[in-house]
Amino acid sequence: MHKFRRHALLSALSAVTVATLLTTGCSAGSGSAADKAPAAAAETPEPAAAEEQLAVVSAATGGATPAAVADADAADQGKAKKSALKVASYDKKSGRAVISAPTKSNDSSPSTAPPSNSPSPSTSAPDSDKTPDAHKTPGTDKTSDADAGAKPKAAVAVGDVIASAPAPGAPDGLLAEVTKVVGAAEDGGGTTVETEPAELSSVLGETKADGTVPVDPSTMEVDPLVQGVKVSWAKTGDLAFGPEGAKLPLGSLRIDVGAAVATAEGAPASASASVEGFVQLAPEVSFSYDGSGSGTGSSPGGAFLGLTGDWASQWSLKGRAAGSTDGKPIRIPFAELHADPVIQVGPVPIVVNLDLVCYFQVDADGRVTVDVEQDLKGDFKVGGNFTWSKGWTGVSESHMTGEPLKTTVTAVGDVKAALGAEATVGLYGAVGVTADLAPYLRAEAEGSAEGSANGTGSASGSWALYGGVDLTGTLNLQLSIFGTPIFQKKIPLGALHEEWLLTKGEAATA
Incomplete structure (x- = not known):
């Protein structure tokens, strides 16, 4: 019986968890694999610590450089993540920008979804097979069920900070905080927002580079x-x-x-x-x-x-x-x-x-x-x-x-x-x-x-x-x-x- 349970543990746990169990010991009365997994994860914080050191490299050539967005509603504010949002245009005098996101052909909702106080998910495409796609966070594959705080993929909210490579109207690149969401752009190609210059600490947070x-x-x-x-x-x-x-x-x-x-x-x-x-x-x-x-x-x-x-x-x-x-x-x-x-x-x-x-x-x-x-x-x-x-x-x-x-x-x-x-x-x-x-x-x-x-x-x-x-x-x-x-x-x-x-x-x- 003991050999059978040990074999089940080795099959269910990752290599890191197995190493931890072998170090701390495993007896016949030590409990189930489900009981041990949380303890093993708590004893190995190295992956989280490694995320704090960012690499500094040349941006990839041969294609557009993805923007990064620090979500004002995220738990780790001040730490930006790669995003599919793009700066479609920018006016340096007024600070107005048009933010767009790529749309899929099977999306019935436009790419100019309103900000964070947008209607509930029920306003998305009526086809239930397409509904989860409409709630993905920009640049991720997670649905709204996995992240209840995610905004519709083309939406930006007041407080979001956008870091972009050179874009139309911003030849020097753009690092700006959204101060107001005006609404859908006149040409329907994105969301018009008002911005003000931001600081690097608002997108790099407590990381090192x-x-x-x-x-x-x-x-x-x-x-x-x-x-x-x-x-x-x-x-x-x-x-x-x-x-x-x-x-x-x-x-x-x-x-x-x-x-x-x-x-x-x-x-x-x-x-x-x-x-x-x-x-x-x-x-x-x-x-x-x-x-x-x-x-x-x-x-x-x-x-x-x-x-x-x-x-x-x-x-x-x-x-x-x-x-x-x-x-x-x-x-x-x-x-x-x-x-x-x-x-x-x-x-x-x-x-x-x-x-x-x-x-x-x-x-x-x-x-x-x-x-x-x-x-x-x-x-x-x-x-x-x-x-x-x-x-x-x-x-x-x-x-x-x-x-x-x-x-x-x-x-x-x-x-x-x-x-x-x-x-x-x-x-x-x-x-x-x-x-x-x-x-x-x-x-x-x-x-x-x-x-x-x-x-x-x-x-x-x-x-x-x-x-x-x-x-x-x-x-x-x-x-x-x-x-x-x-x-x-x-x-x-x-x-x-x-x-x-x-x-x-x-x-x-x-």
């Missing part, structure tokens, strides 16, 4: 601002070649530029100045969120938004440049880039808005003539980090090394030239972090001369070439989109300045 997602360079829109700009990229899984024949690493974007810069007034034609070379980037978006310990409506325990990546550049400065106006360097943007990558944080699609402005900048006194070239490689990380103890603080890091490829410095004077990028990172159209990464070349030359009445004399001089990087930026008010306290002014990221000697030399003549 941490990850870095690469930006596909082929999705970036590039607007050349000067003649001579060429753009190439390599997408993951493909190999490509740059304009000058150099093979690119996977997932990188390369911008080649060549342009003339102003020379000193009165300088000879032979002193014409120019900048040329390329910048190669492999940008990645870093995102983290820690909602543990925060209750409904309170701020998360931690958050981070930033931009990281690899950097490579090879460029040269030639001629006698005059690059100052009223003591300020001359900056010439040569390309603007924009992308709206969608990262998937669990079920929630988060739209990242990335803008890059590539530029060259010259600060020179117009006396020294140079022909210098530098090969630079490294990485960078900029962003904003939030903790309860310190609030929002800036993060700015860069590790770069360079080596000279060509060095000629004549005459006496100073010149500093940078080939850099200004980056802006935001979420759902709200600017969060602005950073300016400016790797540079700096040349300086000094000299002295002596003479006598008999016509003899001597001259000596020294020169040096330096490489370096400047990194500056600010955190903006819109970072409060995480649900953190709003600060009253922009917070500097903290300036980073590094410089290293590339080469130097001396000369003397009699």
